Amino acid sequence: MHQILIIGGGAIGMLTARELSMAGYRVAIFDRLKTGRESSWAGGGIISPLYPWRYADSVTALACWGQEHYRELAEQLSLDTGIDPEWTQSGLLVLSPEEEETARQWAARSGSRIEILDREGIASREPAIDNTPDSGIWLPDVAQVRNPRLVKALHKDLAQRGVEIHEETTVERLLIENGRICGIETDEGTYRSDKVLICAGAWTKQLLGELGTTMEITPVRGQMILFKAEPGVINRITLENDRYIIPRRDGHILFGSTLEHEGFDKRTTEEAGEELYRIATSRLPALKSYSIEKQWAGLRPGSPAGIPYIGPHPDVAGLFVNSGHFRNGVVLGPASSRLITDIMLEREPILPPAPYALNAPREEIDA
Incomplete structure (x- = not known):
């Protein structure tokens, strides 16, 4: 047993x-x-x-x-298995000026590090972003894994x-x-x-x-797209209006994601792919030079x-x-x-x- x-x-x-x-x-x-x-x-x-x-x-x-x-x-898994999860401290740049005070209060409660950036500060963290807002929230300690x-x-x-x-x-x-x-x-x-x-x-x-x-656990579909770009096209995880950009070490760039209540239907849709591409390339015009390598969907366990x-x-x-x-x-x-x-x-x-x-x-x- x-x-x-x-x-x-x-x-x-x-x-x-x-x-x-x-x-x-x-x-x-x-x-x-x-x-x-x-x-x-x-x-x-x-x-x-x-x-x-x-x-x-x-x-x-x-x-x-x-x-x-x-x-x-991540380091222990890499050592033990030879498969590197690619833990990378990219930082998280949140372009939501209206939430700055709420973010400050949360940081004080949680002990998390944040910085409020002006337009120049945002551009210095991620120069590839177009139409930079007047201010943003920077979380320098946020990392990612593949x-x-x-x-x-x-x-x-x-x-x-x-x-x-x-x-x-x-x-x-x-x-x-x-x-x-x-x-x-x-x-x-x-x-x-x-x-x-x-x-x-x-x-x-x-x-x-x-x-x-x-x-109450329900499936929530999320669709994403993947660009194959060059390393360094974008270096920071960036979030705006519930859509995020994630740069990988090898140049892949993820953009997503949707929030759809469609039961256990995990199919991708052309409409979602077009919407994600439009938003991604409007924020990062450099992505227009790269094609979408893949589109996929997953079912999150909503609660x-x-x-x-x-x-x-x-x-x-x-x-x-x-x-x-x-x-x-x-x-x-x-x-x-x-x-x-x-x-x-x-x-x-x-x-x-x-x-x-x-x-x-x-x-x-x-x-």
């Missing part, structure tokens, strides 16, 4: 499996596709919430913990640690007896365990539906106020959840994975777990 079964092999599931394995537990992961190929692969890899001051302090706490540990995580490389490194790391990875395996139902989890039933067989963790992203609510849980569900199921002993990270799975992943591991193993938690409980209230804050 495996001591712990994890449903979902995205970044959240794999990071949690790594934590549990490092604590000495035998772990098996089950994923309906290949590990890391859903929202973990499709996102941008920014190690910060977009407009972090718009989120509850509980989200900020997870993000800050992850930001403090991400470079070490998320496809991150999940590849995690997969290899888990395999080296002896974690059993079941890909293209559908979990058909949870096995519950007398109010306690006792395993899962999959299309390849039954697996018994007295501890099961659900990290299934947008599909989490489907798995828990038969239990009548009140968790109320973007606060993830991290903790035990209130009605089924031995059943746990780590899901609902919305747009912030990459940045919140290390902290949420450590926190759920602390909870499952009854260790002193890195953060107070109450705000993330499955039945905790989740309310939007005033931005």
Whole structure:
């Protein structure tokens, strides 16, 4: 019998499996596709919430913990697996002058570094931007990872640690007896365990539906486009009107993303691609010299106020959840994975777990 079964092999599931394995537990992961190929692969890899001051302090706490540990995580994965997640401190430039006071207040509460830049300061940070506004918000400590490389490194790391990875395996139902989890039933067989963790992203609510849980996790489609440019065309992550530009080390530039409530439809649309291209090239005219190399879509696990569900199921002993990270799975992943591991193993938690409980209230804050 495996001591712990994890449903979902995205970044959240794999990071949690790594934590549990490092604590000495035998772990098996089950994923309906290949590990890391859903929202973990499709996102941008920014190690910060977009407009972090718009989120509850509980989200900020997870993000800050992850930001403090991400470079070490990426370097260790690179050393152990030979796959470099490309942790890069690009900084985040937010072109939203109307939010400067809110950003100042958030920075004072969280201890985060920000600077308010004038037009010249913005141009010095990112000269490629056209129509520079009068002021902007600069977060110099924000970094990024190349998320496809991150999940590849995690997969290899888990395999080296002896974690059993079941890909293209559908979990058909949870096995519950007398109010306690006792395993899962999959299309390849039954697996018994007295501890099961659900990290299934947008599909989490489907798995828990038969239990009548009140968790609100819904799929939110996000489409992005990718330019193949030259290194140095743009050097900073830049955010304006909910659209972000992310430069990679090799010259690739990501631009996204949409927010669409279309159920589990993951198709890309010509309309979204044209809109993203128009906005990207209007902000960065230099991109007109480069073609779109790729367009794709992913399904984020949306949750109320973007606060993830991290903790035990209130009605089924031995059943746990780590899901609902919305747009912030990459940045919140290390902290949420450590926190759920602390909870499952009854260790002193890195953060107070109450705000993330499955039945905790989740309310939007005033931005």
